[in-house]
Amino acid sequence: MPIRTVSKTNGMRLVQFLTGIDITERLSVFTSKFLDSLERVNGFVLKVASPTSGVKEVKLCPGEGKVISSDRDAGFFGVAALAK
DSSP, X not given: OOEEEEEETTEEEEEETTTOOBOHHHHHHHHHHHHHHOSOOOOOXXXXXXXXXXXXXXXXXXXXXXOXXXXXXXXXXXXXXHHO
């Protein structure tokens, strides 16, 4: 299912566009466990503008539903991977 980055009062969230399901916590848990399990990293393949693996140019929507993005930021996994 497609996801998008949505700006909410509790921060940036990852939301499945068609269902409205917030997957932020699930992705955060996966990201932490995955990155912590790696002993050494030589690099990652990341995709610009991806809500998960993007490191820049990720569309940030002001709300859920059919809204036009209002800003740009970095993706959840991409930022954590770069910090590794």
